[in-house]
Every structure is written in C-alpha cells, then in structure tokens.
Amino acid sequence: MEMTHAKAAHAKSAFASNLPFPPQYGSELLVICRGRGVWLEDKSGKKYLDFAGGIAVNALGYGRADLAKTAMKQMRRLSHISNLFTTEPALALARAMLAQGPFKFSSVFFGNSGTEANEAALKYARLHSLRTKGPGHEKFLCFSGAFHGRTLGSLSCTPSPKYQDPYLPLIPGVVVATYNDPRALARTLTEEFAGVIVEVIQGEGGLAGMTPEFARALNEACARTGAILIADEVQTGMARTGTFYASEGAGLKPDIITLAKPLGGGLPLSAVLIPEKVNALIHLGDHGTTFGGGPVTTAVAGKVWEKVSRPEFVQHVREMGILLEQRLQRIKAAHPEKVGELRGKGLLRGFEYVGGEVKDFLDNLRTRGMLALRSGANVVRIAPPLIITGREIETGINLIEEALR
Numbered sequence: 001m002e003m004t005h006a007k008a009a010h011a012k013s014a015f016a017s018n019l020p021f022p023p024q025y026g027s028e029l030l031v032i033c034r035g036r037g038v039w040l041e042d043k044s045g046k047k048y049l050d051f052a053g054g055i056a057v058n059a060l061g062y063g064r065a066d067l068a069k070t071a072m073k074q075m076r077r078l079s080h081i082s083n084l085f086t087t088e089p090a091l092a093l094a095r096a097m098l099a100q101g102p103f104k105f106s107s108v109f110f111g112n113s114g115t116e117a118n119e120a121a122l123k124y125a126r127l128h129s130l131r132t133k134g135p136g137h138e139k140f141l142c143f144s145g146a147f148h149g150r151t152l153g154s155l156s157c158t159p160s161p162k163y164q165d166p167y168l169p170l171i172p173g174v175v176v177a178t179y180n181d182p183r184a185l186a187r188t189l190t191e192e193f194a195g196v197i198v199e200v201i202q203g204e205g206g207l208a209g210m211t212p213e214f215a216r217a218l219n220e221a222c223a224r225t226g227a228i229l230i231a232d233e234v235q236t237g238m239a240r241t242g243t244f245y246a247s248e249g250a251g252l253k254p255d256i257i258t259l260a261k262p263l264g265g266g267l268p269l270s271a272v273l274i275p276e277k278v279n280a281l282i283h284l285g286d287h288g289t290t291f292g293g294g295p296v297t298t299a300v301a302g303k304v305w306e307k308v309s310r311p312e313f314v315q316h317v318r319e320m321g322i323l324l325e326q327r328l329q330r331i332k333a334a335h336p337e338k339v340g341e342l343r344g345k346g347l348l349r350g351f352e353y354v355g356g357e358v359k360d361f362l363d364n365l366r367t368r369g370m371l372a373l374r375s376g377a378n379v380v381r382i383a384p385p386l387i388i389t390g391r392e393i394e395t396g397i398n399l400i401e402e403a404l405r
C-alpha cells in the first residue's frame with residue numbers, strides 16, 4: 001500500500017527531532033500522546049495496536065482509571081517519606097508478595113528499576129557468601145545472551161560488547177558460561193562463586209528459553225556450591241509467560257527473584273524477593289535507596305499485584321499465549337521464506353525474521369498501525385498488555401501478515 005503525500009506528511013508530524021536527550025535513543029522519535037486498553041495514539045492522531053507493551057511494562061493496558069485514582073488518592077495523602085519510616089501501601093504490597101507461592105521468601109527490597117533490583121540481588125549474594133564463607137568466594141556467573149541492566153554490576157553480567165565496551169573496565173570476578181549448557185555449568189561453577197544470575201527466557205537475547213535440563217542443572221549446581229541462584233524475572237515475572245513466575249514453568253528453584261517492569265503499573269518500581277538464609281544476614285544500613293518502595297508506587301503496585309496474581313488472570317494469559325502461538329505457526333507455514341523459528345512462551349513471544357532487517361519490518365508494521373519489538377539480532381518480539389483479547393490478537397496477526405506480504 002503506497003502512502004499518499006498527505007498521509008506521509010501527517011505521519012512525519014508525529015515525530016520529534018532535535019531531541020533534548022543524549023543521542024542514545026536515536027535522533028528522531030515518535031511522540032505518543034495517549035492510550036486506551038491495548039491501543040496507543042500519536043501526536044498526529046494515528047492509532048497503533050500495541051504489541052510492545054512499553055517493553056513488557058504495561059500489563060494492565062492504558063488509560064486505567066482505577067490505577068490513576070489510586071495514585072491520585074495516595075499523592076494527596078502522602079507522596080513520599082524516607083526509608084526511616086514505612087507506609088501502609090508498602091507494607092501491604094510486600095506482605096502480598098510474600099504470600100504469593102510457590103516460592104518462599106522472607107522479605108522484599110523495593111527499588112526503582114530492573115537494573116537496580118539486579119544490582120541489589122548481586123550485592124545480597126556477595127553479602128551472603130562473605131558472611132557465611134568469608135573472602136575468596138565473590139565471583140558471579142552469568143550466561144551468554146543475557147541482559148540484566150545498565151548499571152555497572154548488572155552490566156558486568158550482561159556479556160554484550162555493544163553494551164559493555166564503552167564502559168570498560170567492569171567489575172572483576174564475573175564469569176560467562178554458555179546458556180543452556182549443563183556441562184559448561186558443571187565445569188565452571190565452584191565454591192568461589194557468590195551467585196549465579198539467569199533469565200528463564202532471554203527477553204533481550206533473542207527470546208532463548210531455558211531447557212528443563214538446564215534448570216535442573218542450575219538447581220543442583222547452586223545447591224552443591226552454595227551460590228545464590230538469582231532469577232532475573234524483570235521481564236518474565238508476574239504472569240507474562242503463562243505462569244506467575246517463569247521459573248515455575250521451567251522447573252527453576254531460585255533463591256532470589258527480581259521483578260520490575262509490570263510491577264508499578266507504569267510507575268518505576270522494582271523488587272528483590274529475599275530468602276531467609278540471606279535475610280538473616282542483613283544488618284542495619286547494608287543497603288538502601290531514597291525513592292524505592294514509596295507510597296504512591298506501592299499503592300498502585302498493590303492494585304496491579306491483586307489483579308495479576310489471580311489464577312483466572314494467569315489462565316487468561318496462558319490461553320492468549322496459546323492462541324498467539326497457533327497464529328504464529330500459521331504465519332510461519334505461509335511465509336517460510338521470511339519467518340524462521342518461533343520463540344518464547346505465554347505473551348512473550350516472537351519469531352526469527354529471516355526476510356531482511358528486523359528494523360525495516362518493525363517500521364513497516366508501524367506505518368500499518370502496529371508496534372512490536374526487536375530481541376537479539378533478528379527476532380521480532382511480541383509483548384502486548386496482558387489484558388489483550390483474542391480479537392485483538394487476530395487483528396495484530398492480520399497486520400503482521402499484511403506486513404509480511
């Protein structure tokens with residue numbers, strides 16, 4: 001479909017250039033103004049079906065009056081108080097999180113972003129090894145294809161030259177092993193390691209998924225060496241993959257789970273779920289943050305948690321995930337020259353795009369009124385709001401088919 005002159009000018013006007021930001025995000029960005037459900041609208045009034053979900057953040061969709069009301073009420077009552085105090089919303093959220101099965105945790109540390117949660121988890125693993133085994137056990141193990149964030153600790157466990165090279169040297173003592181290779185894991189992990197950090201589905205790493213054999217090997221190797229097993233569920237946690245934690249689906253038994261993206265309903269909030277064996281070793285002043293776990297973000301997150309943790313909500317994600325998989329299989333069969341391997345689980349899915357550059361394909365989708373994401377070098381990633389309906393999935397699949405044709 002050729003764009004008319006008027007349409008092209010219209011679309012162009014929705015972009016901002018001469019950006020007052022560092023060039024890391026690009027030189028020209030689409031200005032999104034509002035959203036409702038799974039739909040977004042840009043500055044020119046053009047609508048987009050959102051299969052990107054703010055990069056797996058907006059689980060409950062856009063334009064939520066319930067979340068806005070909660071935030072406003074809490075803003076008027078108490079917007080911030082330091083961590084020398086606590087608040088009812090923070091207490092209620094942490095208690096709800098600890099009551100959630102199937103894993104057992106003793107406390108919750110609230111931060112503001114995924115990288116901060118991982119940073120804290122790595123620190124707690126070090127603290128645990130130092131206070132139980134003494135010095136000489138401070139190494140970290142991470143895996144090829146991983147993405148754990150941009151602060152120096154998390155970045156050190158994100159073995160991608162593109163992200164790491166401008167910031168060398170990174171923290172010492174980080175070892176990288178091949179993802180999904182139980183033998184490499186057994187060879188590498190020793191008692192010198194404080195912790196292992198791993199994703200169950202590599203959200204930024206081409207949606208590679210953990211095999212049950214690798215999950216078993218991780219459980220065994222960490223139990224054998226005493227290393228703290230950290231599951232980074234920043235992208236996969238809170239029902240995204242069709243189980244509340246992706247670890248459950250994979251058979252992984254983590255000591256620590258980190259959560260972020262969907263937790264705050266679009267507000268910045270992350271969490272580290274801490275087991276008793278670590279919690280018992282933490283002393284006053286060992287870690288902290290100014291804003292993490294403030295009353296407004298935790299009040300909104302309390303509402304998000306209540307909805308997302310319902311069995312019927314998780315079941316909905318599972319059903320929508322199956323529908324999405326079936327439709328992607330159909331697309332793959334119809335376009336084998338463009339669609340390669342299908343990846344992912346639940347509503348975190350994608351396909352290898354072998355028909356050219358993923359960026360061009362995503363631009364093509366965008367002009368047709370749909371947003372999706374890239375993962376790794378050549379995977380088109382789909383991570384819509386979890387409230388998406390079957391009809392909205394069909395609409396998205398039709399747009400993907402049009403773009404492929």
Ligand SMILES: Cc1ncc(COP(=O)(O)O)c(C=O)c1O
Nearest residue numbers: 113114115147148149203234235
């Ligand atoms: C698995 C995973 N861990 C950590 C992060 C970092 O989160 P944030 O950008 O909130 O720091 C991300 C972000 O994409 C992620 O996908």
